[in-house]
Amino acid sequence: MRWGRNLLVAWGLALAAAAAPPRPLIVAFGDSLTAGHGAPSGQSYPDDLGRLLAQSGCPFRVVNAGVSGDTSTDGLARLPAVLARHPRWVVLEFGGNDGLRGLPVAATRANLQQMILRLRAAHVGVLLVGMSLPPNYGAAYIQAFQGIYRELARQDHLPLLPFLYQDLVPRLRRHPGLLQPDGIHASAAGNRVVAVTVWRYLRPLLQNSLHH
Numbered sequence: 001m002r003w004g005r006n007l008l009v010a011w012g013l014a015l016a017a018a019a020a021p022p023r024p025l026i027v028a029f030g031d032s033l034t035a036g037h038g039a040p041s042g043q044s045y046p047d048d049l050g051r052l053l054a055q056s057g058c059p060f061r062v063v064n065a066g067v068s069g070d071t072s073t074d075g076l077a078r079l080p081a082v083l084a085r086h087p088r089w090v091v092l093e094f095g096g097n098d099g100l101r102g103l104p105v106a107a108t109r110a111n112l113q114q115m116i117l118r119l120r121a122a123h124v125g126v127l128l129v130g131m132s133l134p135p136n137y138g139a140a141y142i143q144a145f146q147g148i149y150r151e152l153a154r155q156d157h158l159p160l161l162p163f164l165y166q167d168l169v170p171r172l173r174r175h176p177g178l179l180q181p182d183g184i185h186a187s188a189a190g191n192r193v194v195a196v197t198v199w200r201y202l203r204p205l206l207q208n209s210l211h212h
Contacts, residue, residue: 023061024209026053026202027082029075030093030129033164034066036191038180043188046091048195049202060088060206071097072111079115083122088209090119091198093129093164095148099137105144112148116156125209127202128153130162159205167197 028034028046036044050062065082067074072094082090092115098108112128119126130149133142153160163169168178168190178190186194 023059024088025085026060026062026089026091026206027065027085027087028062028091028093028198029065029078029082030091031066031070031075031097032068032185033096033194034064034091034093035068036064036066037068038182038185039188039191043191045186045191045194045198048192049198052195052199056203058203058206063087066093069097070094071101071103072108072115076111076114079118083118083124087124089125089127089202089205091127091129091202092116092119093131095145096131096133099131099133099141099145102137102141105141105148108145109148109152112152113156116152116158120156125205126156126158127198127205128158128160129164129198130160132163132165159201161198161201164194164197168193 026049028049034044034046036047044064044066046062046064046066053060053062063085065078067078070078075094092112094112094115095108116126116128128149130146132146135142137145149160149162152158165186168186171178171193175189177187178193179185180187180190
């Protein structure tokens with residue numbers, strides 16, 4: 001009879017799991033910095049962010065929708081697939097590849113603006129993530145590029161993480177292994193630092209959304 005009781009218990013657990021509402025979703029949407037390019041599987045910043053949420057008891061789950069090499073144009077093209085997941089929040093990280101390719105700042109801004117408008121029309125919260133560029137791109141271009149994110153955040157009243165690597169870069173002198181040899185992509189250890197940064201900005205937003 002023990003097998004029968006075990007079967008009933010398993011059946012009951014399966015029914016309870018099926019009846020439980022899905023946990024609200026956060027989509028980390030971006031390029032290779034989000035995808036975790038070059039880091040071991042399961043060691044991207046969204047993976048670490050998901051673990052931080054679980055440790056804190058936060059009911060949200062995280063999906064990584066980063067694709068290496070994507071520009072803001074590619075992100076705009078992929079947006080319908082993100083919306084089809086019905087996320088509650090999107091961590092929006094695009095523009096780095098635009099800047100590295102020297103694409104017009106106005107085009108990058110327009111693409112990000114369209115993504116923001118479409119996400120908001122679908123009642124999705126947006127945490128906008130700012131980016132920067134190496135100094136050899138010139139002060140004028142870098143200033144205009146960085147200004148995209150500040151302007152959009154101010155215009156659309158968005159929460160802004162000014163720079164994805166803002167807590168990682170100051171540590172590089174003592175801990176160069178936080179970046180991979182390419183000097184662009186975070187290592188597994190670096191992604192853990194980035195996840196803590198994103199979580200610090202995201203946590204109050206999630207707390208507020210759970211109470212509304």
